[in-house]
Amino acid sequence: MNVLLVGGGGREHAIAHKLSQSPSLDHLYVAPGNGGTARLPKCENVVIEAGQIDALVAFARKHIIDLTVVGPEAPLVAGIVDAFQAAGLRIFGPTRAAAQLEGSKAFSKQFMQRWNIPTGRAAIFDDFDAAMRYMRTLDQVPVVKASGLAAGKGVIVPSTIEAAANAVRAMLLDQRFGEAGATVLIEEKLRGPEVSVLAFCDGRRCTIMPTAQDHKRLLDGDRGPNTGGMGAFSPSALVTPELLQEIERTVLQPTLDGMAAEGVPYVGVLYAGLMLTAQGPRVLEFNCRLGDPETQVLLPLLESDLIELLNACIDGALDRVQPIWRKEAAVTVVMASEGYPDEYRSGLEIFGVDDAEATGCTVYHAGTRLKDGRLLTSGGRVLAVTATAPTVEQAAKRAYSGVQRIRFAGAQYRRDIGVALPPRTQTRPSRKPASRPRPTR
């Protein structure tokens, strides 16, 4: 099989790494790929950006691609799956209409309200004055969200009502978030630890991956600014088997049922970002693809063939494959450029990746490129160093022994990935179905 993978970050290196182990793979093209995918066996980078949908369709036709896999959300939300399907090409991921679960937080919230999927109460506005009138009725400071894709920057968790009003003004009046902020959600602030539950979906059924937690803040102890993710671990000790069943029964399956009933069956990876509140799990957001850096801990635990699994999803035949996951833990530590998540320098030489891999770690490249045989930094997040072991604690130890062998000028990383932080609220792993969310406007 010839496979085309779209994207060029750490998630895509991890997907490429797993695809390259598939017995049915002949050749893998990655568009645009990075310095890590360039070095994988049977793998070749292609100079096409993930957003160039027409060029990707033309490439897939010309190179007789049997399967295309999409890493990032932007091309999915822009309709890459529809474009490939219209050209008669096989592709894994949700259609543009289905990808609205991530692409439009307004769509997603209203969908959850229609199908009683547990989520925070919210109201949706595109008119500033109406939003302000609503804000005055609240007795608690809300969370403000831009509805559209905002590269992880569209959620503001203010501490005062004035700051919340400023966030709404920045979105609706000052257009500081562009089109993404033309519609806003004003949402009830929830409390509790966060977990990610991802599932492969075939339009009707899903098969859940091991649970994961990511660390979004830049600094140890969950301090500092939000980032794309500084590390992740799997499994999450916060999710008991009973709680996972509850999440499947109250969140994932109703989402698949609802989407199918609305004529938009969901095929692809569905990622539920959940908060475990004292009242039970609540959906904070849906993503329409694998997480970054969650993929760097999840795919190393997948024993089964990924190509077979993706094909079963596309064929609506998940009942015929039972993916096998290693009963192990995995930790990934992101090494980032100095200055990230703001301005950073690129082109710095990276040393020690082979030494780190010699310790048993897998080093996934996020922002790297090869130039004249030298490996250089080329992004904010540069590498994700993953290790597996029987427990999260042991996996973290191994990952850090790999990290310590890698050097580039200004490298920054967190020292506490895989260390569960004390939950802000005691969670209750309940067996009861989560309560019906209160109706919203």
Ligand code: AMP
């Ligand atoms: P999202 O992109 O929707 O996952 O939001 C980004 C982050 O904002 C989440 O990981 C949470 O930490 C926080 N967040 C989102 N929604 C809420 C909420 N309703 N209450 C409290 N925190 C939230």
Ligand code: GLY
């Ligand atoms: N790790 C969060 C995300 O992929 O959106």
